[in-house]
Amino acid sequence: MKKLMNAPDAFVNEMLDGLVAAHPTLVREDRIIRTRHAPVAGKVGIVSGGGSGHLPLFTGYVGSGLLDACAIGDVFAGPSVASCVSAIKAADGGKGVLRLYGNYGGDRMNFDLAGELLEMDGIATTTVLGTDDIASAGAQEAGKRRGVAGIVYAYKIAGAMAARGADLAEVTEVTQAAVDACRTIGVALSSCRIPGAAAPSFTIGDDEIEMGMGIHGEPGIWRDTLRPIDEIVDEMIARLLADPVPVPSARVSVLVNSLGATPLEELFIAYRRVAQRLKSEGYEIVRPLVGPYVTSMEMAGMSISLLHLDAEREALLAAPCDCPFWRVS
Amino acid sequence: MSITSLAVHGAIRRAAAGASRAHDELNAADGKLGDGDTGVMLQRLFQALAALDVEDGADLGATFQAYAKTCASATGSSLGTLVTVAMMTLAKATKGRSEIAWSDLGGHVAALRDQMMARGGANLGDKTVVDMIDAVALALDGASSGEEAASRSVAAARDTLAQFRNRPNRLGRARMFGEKTIGLDDPGMLAFVRLLDSVVAEPVGR
Numbered sequence: 001m002k003k004l005m006n007a008p009d010a011f012v013n014e015m016l017d018g019l020v021a022a023h024p025t026l027v028r029e030d031r032i033i034r035t036r037h038a039p040v041a042g043k044v045g046i047v048s049g050g051g052s053g054h055l056p057l058f059t060g061y062v063g064s065g066l067l068d069a070c071a072i073g074d075v076f077a078g079p080s081v082a083s084c085v086s087a088i089k090a091a092d093g094g095k096g097v098l099r100l101y102g103n104y105g106g107d108r109m110n111f112d113l114a115g116e117l118l119e120m121d122g123i124a125t126t127t128v129l130g131t132d133d134i135a136s137a138g139a140q141e142a143g144k145r146r147g148v149a150g151i152v153y154a155y156k157i158a159g160a161m162a163a164r165g166a167d168l169a170e171v172t173e174v175t176q177a178a179v180d181a182c183r184t185i186g187v188a189l190s191s192c193r194i195p196g197a198a199a200p201s202f203t204i205g206d207d208e209i210e211m212g213m214g215i216h217g218e219p220g221i222w223r224d225t226l227r228p229i230d231e232i233v234d235e236m237i238a239r240l241l242a243d244p245v246p247v248p249s250a251r252v253s254v255l256v257n258s259l260g261a262t263p264l265e266e267l268f269i270a271y272r273r274v275a276q277r278l279k280s281e282g283y284e285i286v287r288p289l290v291g292p293y294v295t296s297m298e299m300a301g302m303s304i305s306l307l308h309l310d311a312e313r314e315a316l317l318a319a320p321c322d323c324p325f326w327r328v329s
Numbered sequence: 330m331s332i333t334s335l336a337v338h339g340a341i342r343r344a345a346a347g348a349s350r351a352h353d354e355l356n357a358a359d360g361k362l363g364d365g366d367t368g369v370m371l372q373r374l375f376q377a378l379a380a381l382d383v384e385d386g387a388d389l390g391a392t393f394q395a396y397a398k399t400c401a402s403a404t405g406s407s408l409g410t411l412v413t414v415a416m417m418t419l420a421k422a423t424k425g426r427s428e429i430a431w432s433d434l435g436g437h438v439a440a441l442r443d444q445m446m447a448r449g450g451a452n453l454g455d456k457t458v459v460d461m462i463d464a465v466a467l468a469l470d471g472a473s474s475g476e477e478a479a480s481r482s483v484a485a486a487r488d489t490l491a492q493f494r495n496r497p498n499r500l501g502r503a504r505m506f507g508e509k510t511i512g513l514d515d516p517g518m519l520a521f522v523r524l525l526d527s528v529v530a531e532p533v534g535r
Contacts, residue, residue, distance in 0.1 A: 076364045078405035081413060105501045106407030109448050136505065197365055216364065218505045
């Protein structure tokens with residue numbers, strides 16, 4: 001696993017320098033990225049954060065109709081409390097800030113501490129946690145599930161709701177409902193390596209696949225020899241549909257996501273089967289997404305996220321947004 | 330003899346040296362259950378703390394507050410943030426005091442255990458650093474000197490590490506490895522033992 005870099009310690013900072021150099025709509029302030037116009041007076045701010053190594057997640061979704069600001073940590077390590085504080089302040093336009101991030105222990109502690117520190121400054125905050133990874137805990141322990149690729153749908157819904165002028169309670173409620181309506185499962189074919197680490201994050205045989213593996217190599221449901229993609233997709237779709245959501249819908253959006261090394265060609269082979277399977281089960285797909293949306297550096301594999309829609313969620317998904325990696329016009 | 334800001338900073342410096350010595354061992358332990366970065370994170374964090382200027386006779390609350398602020402900027406890892414929480418808790422508890430008695434140390438450690446549980450969501454028995462701190466808090470109860478505190482806490486920490494080795498991790502990323510964690514030391518617990526060994530390597534209180 002060779003890497004194009006100068007030094008492990010410089011990896012994140014130089015990546016952020018390049019990101020803002022390529023996208024002048026973004027502003028970097030140490031370990032936060034914000035939009036050039038943040039904070040927007042009178043609008044609820046949307047903030048996220050997490051470890052580096054997952055681009056476009058998290059900082060790549062800073063833009064209009066999405067995130068106002070984002071705190072970023074080292075590779076696979078949460079953002080510091082100080083970065084979380086800065087990101088929330090950068091997003092606060094006077095109507096409060098939604099903290100929207102994946103359900104990981106360190107991130108939770110850091111954003112909670114940041115929120116408490118800012119209470120004294122009069123900044124109201126709420127929290128919605130991404131919990132879409134169905135392989136990370138059973139349905140009866142859904143609150144323990146980790147957040148993976150499905151969080152980009154939550155970003156879109158939250159950002160569009162805030163852009164409409166909704167208040168903090170409304171934005172929070174609609175975003176939580178979107179998280180509750182979203183399920184993801186992933187498969188991994190190869191590992192990744194943190195810059196400077198002596199070994200890959202995990203090992204997997206050249207001929208093996210792991211069903212349900214998380215985006216940092218968290219163990220999944222089973223590991224076996226690789227099989228045709230249609231069989232893999234069929235199992236992933238069956239697992240997603242078997243996991244209950246509060247209000248199921250026959251209209252769904254689907255994200256077929258590369259974990260980094262898997263090329264678009266393979267994603268489209270997978271999407272072809274996803275569309276066939278969902279159609280045969282009576283679902284209509286709305287605004288599908290296919291590409292690298294949430295990655296784990298050079299990890300090969302993919303995830304499938306399913307978002308059940310209602311009329312409001314569908315309209316919010318169709319609302320305009322513009323960031324370096326996702327544009328709806 | 331009591332605990333002053335200068336004594337605390339001496340302990341921090343020894344912990345920093347201990348974190349450097351244990352760097353590879355902690356990374357390897359974490360590599361079996363996590364990202365393999367516990368050693369590098371703790372080394373960086375304690376070096377940043379050790380680099381702070383602390384004056385003799387300084388307000389303990391201000392000293393711990395400075396540590397908390399440094400931690401809050403230096404790390405975002407869950408173990409590192411628990412160190413931040415510990416420093417914030419101690420800052421509040423010792424505000425306005427230039428020294429605390431050894432006999433009060435157990436109570437302070439118990440208070441930071443409770444704060445860490447509330448923040449991190451760990452329960453006793455989950456096989457986390459909180460189990461280690463609980464054991465040390467209980468062991469310190471009734472200790473009235475630095476020597477007594479050192480010997481009791483080291484014994485409790487080593488016992489706890491051994492007791493938990495053959496139990497499964499029940500929190501965080503390590504939880505997902507389930508029964509495979511039996512027989513492995515929790516990286517946070519192991520780090521606590523290594524840092525504590527370094528802290529008590531010299532007579533505490535200097």
